Amino acid sequence: MPSLAIRWTGSSDRLLIINEGSTPALGDAQARRLLEAPAPDTLKGVRDRAILATLLYHGIRREELCLLRLRDIQSRQGVMHFRIKGKRDNIRYVPLHPMAQRLIEEYLAALGNHGGGQDSLGLDGPLFRPVANNRTGTLDRHLDPGSIYRNIVIKYAQATGISAEAIGVCVHSMRATAATNALSHEADIAKVQEWLGHANVSTTRLYDRRKSKPEDSPTFHVKY
Helix, strand or coil, rough: CCEEEEEECCCCCHCEEEEECCCCCHHHHHHHHHHHCCCCHHHHHHHHHHHHHHHHHHHHCCHHHCEEHHHHHECCCCCCEEEEHHHHHHHEEEEEEEHHHHHHHHHHHHHHHCCCCHHHHHHCEECCCCCCCCCCCCCCCCCCCHHHHHHHHHHHHHHHHHHHHHCCHHHHHHHHHHHHHHCCCCCCCHHHHHHHCCCCCHHHCCCCCCCHHHHCHHHHHCCC
């Protein structure tokens, strides 16, 4: 297991706990800043906010996100779920977080206003798709996983200054953030393992930092 490093970023809810040589997880305030960064009045901005919410609230891999189709949002026992095709073609169902569901609905409404909504393209169409294609003009296709890194996560991390605070922030940071946050709020680790699609719970334990909260350090009990 990699050793942990602590980076202080100015306030308690912006503290980063980092696996040295690995992926940084964001603090709560940083995650909120990232979610609020895309423009709310453009199709790209509305789409990007829905994508960031899907990553941050569900901990899915970028490849899994790019493969999502409209029909992969399904109701199960009265709750909306993502049907996610993971590694080795394993299927898992992840409930939609209410905030992410609202942002996805706003995105689909905006997409419909641009002639590319659910009714016009059908349920087999990609959930998240390009808003422009200067080469072929074709928009009815899945996003490339590389574009999630370059044009969304890194773009907004740089715009908000998060990339300077969290050295090495990347798409996997969204997954690390979701897992760390869920475990810190007492989610059962076995359920988090299933939620993330981990084959082995030892991988999930890398995100479990409940016993390494910096505010519990003896540092803060030293008084002179």
